[in-house]
Amino acid sequence: MSTVFNFTFVPWFRSVAPYIHKFRNQTFVVGIAGEAIAAGKLPNLAQDLALIQSMGVRIVLVHGFRPQVNEQLRAKGHPSRTHLGMRITDEVALDCAQEAAGQLRYEIEAAFSQGLPNTPMAGATVRVLSGNFITAQPVGVIDGIDFQHTGQVRRVDVAGLMRTLDMGAMVLLSPFGFSPTGEAFNLNMEEVATSVAIALQADKLLFITEVPGIRVQPHEAASPDNPIDTELPLAQAEQILAACGPALQPSDTGFYLQYCVRACKGGVERSHILPFAVDGALLLEVYVHDGIGTMVVDEKLESLREAHADDVGGILQLIEPFEQDGTLVKRSRTEIERDIANYTLIEHDGVIFGCAALYPYPEAKTAEMAALTVSPHSQGQGDGEKLLKRIEQRARLLGLESLFVLTTRTMHWFIKRGFAPVDADWLPEARKRKYNWDRRSRVLVKRLN
Structure with missing residues (x-):
């Protein structure tokens, strides 16, 4: 009890x-x-x-x-x-x-x-x-x-x-x-x-x-x-x-x-x-x-913005439960600090309630959206879609033609938002080398018009 x-x-x-x-x-x-x-x-x-x-x-x-x-x-x-x-x-x-x-x-x-x-x-x-x-x-x-x-x-x-x-x-x-x-x-x-x-x-x-x-x-x-x-x-x-x-x-x-x-x-x-x-x-x-x-x-009160160094602790606190249950791949503090400029946040009243990261692969004209996370306290209110739209906007500004995600549990959410499943061999060579074949994540791609 x-x-x-x-x-x-x-x-x-x-x-x-x-x-x-x-x-x-x-x-x-x-x-x-x-x-x-x-x-x-x-x-x-x-x-x-x-x-x-x-x-x-x-x-x-x-x-x-x-x-x-x-x-x-x-x-x-x-x-x-x-x-x-x-x-x-x-x-x-x-x-x-x-x-x-x-x-x-x-x-x-x-x-x-x-x-x-x-x-x-x-x-x-x-x-x-x-x-x-x-x-x-x-x-x-x-x-x-x-x-x-x-x-x-x-x-x-x-x-x-x-x-x-x-x-x-x-x-x-x-x-x-x-x-x-x-x-x-x-x-x-x-x-x-x-x-x-x-x-x-x-x-x-x-x-x-x-x-x-x-x-x-x-x-x-x-x-x-x-x-x-x-x-x-x-x-x-x-x-x-x-x-x-x-x-x-x-x-x-x-x-x-x-x-x-x-x-x-x-x-x-x-x-x-x-x-x-x-x-x-x-x-x-x-x-x-x-x-x-x-x-x-x-x-x-809600603001959608790019992350800075002071947000690392809030991001870690947000994604930790999802890493523990296997929804997300575990990321270290060092890794998040290194990549902090890649992250977009939803902040409400000074508290981080959502995040997502953009990892570009310019040579393949594509980018990965990773660590898409929305707090359980605000799920179902469209925060995930707001983050997705901002990440798509950032990718377009970089001149990229597509956006891809790797997921084990949320494939249908992405399909409803224009993503289509592809084989893991589709991944850019640099990303394919880091692909975890044991995790068997599904790869989904969205074309950016």
């Missing part, structure tokens, strides 16, 4: 480690919808946030309270009024909002104080600090409707927030702001989180919501495990948002997307929409390659 556990845990932990290193000392702004707390998700969310903070991430946590305020209003027999997706906050609604915020802050602070044995909180000391970091101003009158005590963010106390984060504390913000004259305003959690993320130039803005993310369009291919667009370029996100129309409600597709787009345009590189219904969604989004929700980015 322990052996099986080792075989699953060790590769998993190694795959997570690059993200732990990458996010250390970065700043995340996390907005938790009040619906998540009402659904009883706070204890697990607190554990996950404490775990992320223990790995060196600086966290600003903003809580929402829509359902809690509505519950208070119902208890008082007072109607809940909204317009353009915003609450109209009269005196009674403001009183209910203050009561709900006080109760939720108490519950959140208590959740971070539970150092329960046999949980991620065991031995954890999470200091949670709140403060008047948000200056607000009234929304005023829109469409002839006075929003009264509903406000919008006017200024974020960046210096105060940074000092608190530098102390190692987690900052907790309620969706409230105060005017310079001391007047309280009920704010929108999503606007507070977005404004803080932009002001701090945070590395991530994450919304944990009742919305699972942005669902792929019917004509697009979706993973059966996750029917969500896991990564949206900013331009595509703006197109989706334009089709959503005005006056978005919290349950609408574009409601959270509008804040992700605004954050992205304001300098926050990555904004996320995560479903609180999935336990551990925050950990899955931050530390797993494809995540669980939708991430809006200003540009594609």
Whole structure:
């Protein structure tokens, strides 16, 4: 049993480690919808946030309270009024909002104080600090409707927030702001989180919501495990948002997307929409390659590039499992260092997820594509085809007429992409001398038009 556990845990932990290193000392702004707390998700969310903070991430946590305020209003027999997706906050609604915020802050602070044995909180000391970091101003009158005590963010106390984060504390913000004259305003959690993320130039803005993310369009291919667009370029996100129309409600597709787009345009590189219904969604989004929700980015994080000397270690780590099971011929560090200029990589968020090498034989007007490898964590997403196309492009630039591969297990993958089987005697003389007749690799060739 322990052996099986080792075989699953060790590769998993190694795959997570690059993200732990990458996010250390970065700043995340996390907005938790009040619906998540009402659904009883706070204890697990607190554990996950404490775990992320223990790995060196600086966290600003903003809580929402829509359902809690509505519950208070119902208890008082007072109607809940909204317009353009915003609450109209009269005196009674403001009183209910203050009561709900006080109760939720108490519950959140208590959740971070539970150092329960046999949980991620065991031995954890999470200091949670709140403060008047948000200056607000009234929304005023829109469409002839006075929003009264509903406000919008006017200024974020960046210096105060940074000092608190530098102390190692987690900052907790309620969706409230105060005017310079001391007047309280009920704010929108999503606007507070977005404004803080932009002001701090945070590395991530994450919304944990009742919305699972942005669902792929019917004509697009979706993973059966996750029917969500896991990564949206900013331009595509703006197109989706334009089709959503005005006056978005919290349950609408574009409601959270509008804040992700605004954050992205304001300098926050990555904004996320995560479903609180999935336990551990925050950990899955931050530390797993494809995540669980939708991430809006200003540009594609994935880059296809030629390798350099600093990539040798990453290539070795990527190809080692495939060498061990016999899929690839074993290559030494010295060999990879010598041939590093031949390699093309797919890198995602600083981690190498695929590679391939080009070995030209100019005298025969051909080249070998070798060491084509895609990480198990990103297989099935077209990375192999991207590498193949780049290798073909490099071969054409060298004036070569064909590309060949040697394989024992993936012959059908290559045949589907235009390769045809040939006899080993077809190989260029220099390559034929190195051919391992015991391995009996199949030779496949593709003509480059």
